Amino acid sequence: EAQVTQNPRYLITVTGKKLTVTCSQNMNHEYMSWYRQDPGLGLRQIYYSMNVEVTDKGDVPEGYKVSRKEKRNFPLILESPSPNQTSLYFCASSSQGVTEAFFGQGTRLTVV
Amino acid sequence: ELKVEQNPLFLSMQEGKNYTIYCNYSTTSDRLYWYRQDPGKSLESLFVLLSNGAVKQEGRLMASLDTKARLSTLHITAAVHDLSATYFCAVDESGTSYGKLTFGQGTILTVHP
Numbered sequence: 454e455a456q457v458t459q460n461p462r463y464l465i466t467v468t469g470k471k472l473t474v475t476c477s478q479n480m481n482h483e484y485m486s487w488y489r490q491d492p493g494l495g496l497r498q499i500y501y502s503m504n505v506e507v508t509d510k511g512d513v514p515e516g517y518k519v520s521r522k523e524k525r526n527f528p529l530i531l532e533s534p535s536p537n538q539t540s541l542y543f544c545a546s547s548s549q550g551v552t553e554a555f556f557g558q559g560t561r562l563t564v565v
Numbered sequence: 566e567l568k569v570e571q572n573p574l575f576l577s578m579q580e581g582k583n584y585t586i587y588c589n590y591s592t593t594s595d596r597l598y599w600y601r602q603d604p605g606k607s608l609e610s611l612f613v614l615l616s617n618g619a620v621k622q623e624g625r626l627m628a629s630l631d632t633k634a635r636l637s638t639l640h641i642t643a644a645v646h647d648l649s650a651t652y653f654c655a656v657d658e659s660g661t662s663y664g665k666l667t668f669g670q671g672t673i674l675t676v677h678p
Contacts (some may be wrong), residue, residue, distance in 0.1 A: 458614070462676070484667070488666075488668075493670060494572075494654060494670060495569075495668035495669055495670045495671050496653065496655075496666075496668040497668070498609075498666065498667070502666055511622060511665070512663075543607065543608065545666075552613075553598050553610040553613050554598070554610075554666060555610070556600075556608040557607060558607050558609045559606075559607055
């Protein structure tokens with residue numbers, strides 16, 4: 454089954470404790486992205502990647518890092534999480550050409 | 566900076582009624598997407614609109630795109646309770662489907678009996 458898988462689904466952590474949210478897709482898609490969703494703001498792109506080792510900042514990249522060492526994986530790293538990064542995070546992937554983006558199930562992160 | 570604005574942000578409808586959600590965007594683009602999100606769930610693709618004048622229909626939902634007016638509409642016909650969800654439009658400003666999407670704020674649709 455074609456899917457984008459994020460882990461964990463829920464995470465509560467403390468300020469400053471480094472964490473990684475994993476994202477994996479099995480569709481051989483070139484493009485992958487991370488978004489955060491906050492009430493009233495829709496989804497905002499954090500980072501995106503056009504292929505292995507090619508990443509670029511989205512609209513709200515501060516406080517986040519990403520890497521794309523393999524085509525299928527695109528982890529999101531918070532080196533020193535802060536409470537304003539409490540949010541719902543989505544990973545998405547898409548293919549070159551005429552396709553919509555496919556989204557993971559979401560990761561609800563709470564930073565206390 | 567690309568801006569995507571939806572209205573209304575909240576829509577309370579009676580079953581059987583018709584209504585339209587509007588999505589305006591601030592830059593030239595001919596790639597626009599509509600997504601549905603149920604509470605606590607991920608985003609589900611509804612429509613992909615790729616050119617001026619594109620119209621797509623699925624069940625009680627119909628989406629259209631006017632790239633000259635930078636406007637897309639999502640029309641709901643004879644609403645039913647199952648359509649209650651949050652609807653997002655998103656614009657691909659890269660024009661090349663690189664996955665750099667800018668989303669509207671979302672429209673929370675509630676359909677009442």
